[in-house]
Amino acid sequence: xxxxxxxxxxxxxxxxxxxxxxxxxxxxxxxxxxxxxxxxxxxxxxxxxxxxxxxxxxxxxxxxxxxxxxxxxxxxxxxxxxxxxxxxxxxxxxxxxxxxxxxxxxxxxxxxxxxxxxxxxxxxxxxxxxxxxxxxxxxxxxxxxxxxxxxxxxxxxxxxxxxxxxxxxxxxxxxxxxxxxxxxxxxxxxxxxxxxxxxxxxxxxxxxxxxxx
Numbered sequence: 518x519x520x521x522x523x524x525x526x527x528x529x530x531x532x533x534x535x536x537x538x539x540x541x542x543x544x545x546x547x548x549x550x551x552x553x554x555x556x557x558x559x560x561x562x563x564x565x566x567x568x569x570x571x572x573x574x575x576x577x578x579x580x581x582x583x584x585x586x587x588x589x590x591x592x593x594x595x596x597x598x599x600x601x602x603x604x605x606x607x608x609x610x611x612x613x614x615x616x617x618x619x620x621x622x623x624x625x626x627x628x629x630x631x632x633x634x635x636x637x638x639x640x641x642x643x644x645x646x647x648x649x650x651x652x653x654x655x656x657x658x659x660x661x662x663x664x665x666x667x668x669x670x671x672x673x674x675x676x677x678x679x680x681x682x683x684x685x686x687x688x689x690x691x692x693x694x695x696x697x698x699x700x701x702x703x704x705x706x707x708x709x710x711x712x713x714x715x716x717x718x719x720x721x722x723x724x725x726x727x728x729x730x
Contacts, residue, residue, distance in 0.1 A: 519674040520661065528661045532679045535653060536686050541602050541725070544717045545643055546687055548609050550694045551711055553630045558691040560633045564640025565687065566680045571641075572650040573676030576658065577669050598646030599726035605639070606718030613711035647725070 518525070542565045549558040631639065644650065654676070662671050698710065 519666075519670040520663075524661050524663075525675075525678070528675060528678070529682075531657060532682055533686075535657075536679070536682050540649075541598075541643055541647060541718070541721045542640070542687065543690060544602075544714060544721055545605065545640065546691050547694050548605065548711075548714050548718065549631070549636055549639075550691055550698060551609075551714065552612070553636070555691045555695045557630065557633065557636050558694075559688065560636040561640035562684065562687045562691065564637040564642075565644045566640075566683055567637075568641050568644025568647075569650055569680050569683060570676065571645050572654055573672055573679075575651060576654045577672045594646060594648045595728070596726055598643070598648070599722040601643060601646055602722030602725060603719050605643070606715045606720075606722060609711055609715035609718060613708050613715060649725075 520528070545565075546558045546561055549561045654672075658672065658675055661675060662668055
């Protein structure tokens with residue numbers, strides 16, 4: 518094991534806490550469940566987790582340190598991620614409006630459902646353009662790394678553990694949302710849920726844009 522067991526046990530609580538705290542990834546997964554069910558949401562989750570892997574790789578090659586040190590680079594990535602979340606929120610609100618006005622008589626999951634590939638890219642882009650995972654790895658991982666040993670295997674192992682936790686939690690979350698959405702399938706309730714999701718995505722985008730490091 519690249520990391521001693523005692524170090525891993527200390528790492529796990531923080532990793533779990535960071536994973537289950539609501540954020541853009543959970544809002545996006547909820548949106549995908551509304552549009553295409555758990556299969557579509559799962560593809561987005563894979564994209565999210567690939568984005569986490571990209572941030573871990575960036576840490577391994579030193580790009581996260583550059584991002585943390587450069588206010589300009591951080592701001593560019595932050596604003597790009599914020600704009601993407603706002604755009605997703607607006608698209609969700611437009612879909613809810615079409616349902617509420619009766620413009621779309623087809624079942625919810627036949628409306629503008631992203632392809633599996635598009636869903637994956639949405640998850641990947643939303644995570645890669647979120648600078649918080651980079652800063653999380655940069656600030657949270659180092660205390661668990663042994664500088665006397667090769668760093669890359671340790672970073673890869675801890676990132677893999679974090680990704681596995683994310684896979685389990687987000688998959689469970691998608692199924693919980695699916696059950697709730699199925700149980701509350703009336704049009705007015707569906708419109709309310711979709712509007713709430715759109716507003717949350719926009720609010721998260723605004724929060725990301727205004728957040729300081």
